[in-house]
Amino acid sequence: MKTLKLLFLSFFILMTVSLEAATIRVKNGQSIQKAITLAAVGDTLIIEKGTYAENEITIRKPLTLIGESYPIVDGREKGNVFLVASENVHIRGFKIINTGMSNMDDSAGIKFFDSKNCTVEDNILEETFFGLHFSNSSNLTIKNNRLSSHAEREYQTGNGIHLWKCRDSFIQGNTVSGHRDGIYLEFVTNTVSTGNMIEANKRYGLHFMFSHDNSYIRNTFRKNGAGVAVMYTRNVLMKENIFEESEGASSYGILLKDITDSEVVGNIFRNNTIGIYMEGCSRSTFKSNSFTHNGWAIKLMASCDQNTFEENNFIANTFDISTNGNVVLNTLQHNYWDKYEGYDLDKNRTGDIPYRPISLFSVIVEKIPAAVILWRSFLVTLLDRMEKVLPSITPENMIDNSPKMRPYDIRTANT
Amino acid sequence: MFKLLKYALYDIVKSRFALLYTLFMVLVAISIYQVSEDMSKVSLSLLNIMLMIVPLISAIFATTHFFNNLEFTELMLAQPVKRRDVFLSQILAVMFVLSLAIVIGFGVPMILWGADSSVLILLGIGIGLSVVFAGLAFLASVMTRDKAKAIGISLSFWIYFSLVYDGFVLYLIYSLADYPLEKPTLALVFLNPVDLGRIIMLMQLDISALMGYTGAFFQDFFGSAKGILLSSAVMFIWMILPVSAAMRVFKRKDF
Known part of the structure; x- marks a missing residue:
């Protein structure tokens, strides 16, 4: 009886091991959502090259999703594309396009809720409202993603990388352009952002509030609104x-x-x-x-x-x-x-x-911007000199x- | 007319003033290029020279030239030549020499150390201001018989346009600070050739985009085809106006 039990146990362990190692390939034309539903905890899904017209792809268990030569996931301008609420979810190598455009649900390319230890790497996001949206999550790695949006006005687009109430995360090497805010952090702590290129966003390149103990190293912020x-x-x-x-x-x-x-x-x-x-x-x-x-x-x-x-x-x-x-x-x-x-x-x-x-002139211009017309005139030079010798107003x-x-x-x- | 111009030019060259002036310009330009390696800083320093020194020297030189040549002028007026030709030959010679001094004085260092379009515009402004102030100086000269008085009037033209006028503008802006002042100040700029030259030049440097709303407004105006056309037209009027006024007085003047 005992041996039988042992045998059964070892078989079970073998089963789970083989389950963990399972790699499932999703071919062009198949449904990513279906594959995710069928997959077991810890599986790896390899999505082959192709175009997948899906939205609200929901992931509620630890999974690794790898795109082969950037399969296109087209949200057809409806809602979110990926929705994640789990630990250990890794998403890599996708091209995600055309999310919905709504401030009601903050439509995003990939949206994480209450997640932990997740990675988003090497993805291309185009014409997404929000790009990568994380809330109430921790230990995230957001690396080498390229996000771009071509909205004409600020209200037509959301934030590129948006973190709300997150901690202990790592944002590296991403390129964000054309969104509302490049990187937006609110109530985010202990997070490091390095080597990101944030360019030509409609509002702010980097925008954070109430986000203590963070560091920003070697990023470039250029031409943001x-x-x-x-x-x-x-x-x-x-x-x-x-x-x-x-x-x-x-x-x-x-x-x-x-x-x-x-x-x-x-x-x-x-x-x-x-x-x-x-x-x-x-x-x-x-x-x-x-x-x-x-x-x-x-x-x-x-x-x-x-x-x-x-x-x-x-x-x-x-x-x-x-x-x-x-x-x-x-x-x-x-x-x-x-x-x-x-x-x-x-x-x-x-x-x-x-x-x-x-200088005296800078005080004047601070009060009356129109006075800038006199910049570099002899009079202003003279006034500045006098003020330098005998400071009275500055x-x-x-x-x-x-x-x-x-x-x-x-x-x-x-x- | 050309013969008259030729003699007037000979006369100026003989006085060695032109040579000294050119040499002075070359030295100033070389020292500025030596001190600073930043192109936009060089342009700004050269601009200061253009706005201050060039009008001053133009005004004084033109006045002294007029009175030094008064006897020659009177002699010529006794000859069967038009008064217009006598006057124009004198003033054109002065303008030509002053412009040449700027072109050589600043142009040679520019060729040696490199130039861009903004520096060329700077040259244009220098020539424009020389012409304007030479014209004003001749106007001052024909208005009076006394050399010292004429120099005094020329100098007050210079002080007015480079200092007093700006003080007036600053006062106006200060007292009307609560109103939108962009367009009125734009109009005020057109009423002073020195300010006009300064603003045209500053708008050439991309630094003006960094001056906030007002800077952007002016850049918008002076950067557009309409703005360039209008500002060069106004500059041209400034170049013509004093000369023609001086000529009117000269034609009727009883020497």
Whole structure:
């Protein structure tokens, strides 16, 4: 009896092992949904090349879906394409097109609910409303996906990579263009985003709120409608990213609102109307960043305090810094300013007289934008000179007491 | 007419002023190119020279030239030549020399260190401003008999257009800050050749796209075919107007 039991048990184990290893091929013309329903837990489904017109493909058990040379899954503009609510689901190598276009259910290319340990890799998503949509999930890997949308207006498209209430995730090497927000994170913690290329999205390249302890490394944000905007968050690390070509009256390389205890290190800001716009930020460090060819390198509102700007390069910006009040509670030190006209008698590579980055004209333009018409006129140059000699209108404390004579060699791996 | 022009040119070249002016331009341009390697920064520095120094020197040189040649002019008027020809030969010679100085002075360094379309436009603005201020200087000269007074009037033209006018514009913008000011300021720009030259040049540099809404508005206007046509037409009017006014006075003037 005992042997029989043992035999039965070993047979059962064998069965499950063979079940786990099962690989099912889905041919062109067959239904992916049917194959998923029939598959056992842990199976691998290989979807062959072809076009599958399906939507609301639901996955409720651990499965691996692999597309062979990018099979097309066409949502026919109805609802979501893939819906996942499970652990250990891996989706790789699909081309997902034409989701529905609805803000009621946030139609998405792939949508995850309450999932864990899932991977989405090497997929191409085109004309999806939301691209990859995750909610209440953790331990996600989102890697090397290419998302593009060709909506004309902001309301016609959703976010590229959208995470809501997620944690411990990894977003790497994705390309997102033409969506509303490139990457959108809300209530997301302990997540790392690296090497993503976020370009020409309608609203923000990166948009996060209430997403603490995240890092963003070596991403490129280019030509997004309003640049990058991040809010109400603490402990953010932004390192070696490129923020460029955010041009327009309300467009920012990066807009920081109520960001605290964060670090912005080694980033490049170039050709933006406004490099960094800061409001209500405190205790953050801005170090070794390079600001070149921006309209305003930094707009530092008076509501910011205890921030430190050090060892940054300010080169060829129209205005280096502007502010809206007279109170300055932030520290500027050891920066290089190309407009600095001081000297260095003791040859310690630090200028002997302090530099005031705020010019009178920038204060005037801050109040009356139309005054920009006088930029570079003799009158303005004269006024600025006078103000430099005897500061009266510009904030007294916006001052770098140790300006560098030579620019820092700021090179990031992301070039 | 051409004979007169030829003698006027000889006269200027003999005075060695033209040579010094050209040399000065070359030195300034070379030093600017040496100091900065960024092309747009070079253009901006050259622009400062164009807007400040060029009108000033044009105004003063044209005035002094007029009075230095007053005797020659009077002699010529006694001859059977048209007054128009006498006047035009003098002013054209001045304009030609001033323009040539800019073209050589800035053009040679540009050929050596490289140029783009924005620098060519800069040259055009320099020539335009030379012509405008030479015209204004001749106007000042024919209005009075006294050399010192004429130089004073030329200088006040220069101060007015490069400083006082902008102060007036700034005051206007300041006191009307609550209104949409883009179009009025655009009109105000047309009333001052120095401002017009400055704005045309700034719009050539892509930096203007970074100046927010107002910058974008001006870029939109000056970037369009209509804007380019209108601004060059207005610049042309500025070049013609003082000369023709001065000629009217000259024709009736009792020497």
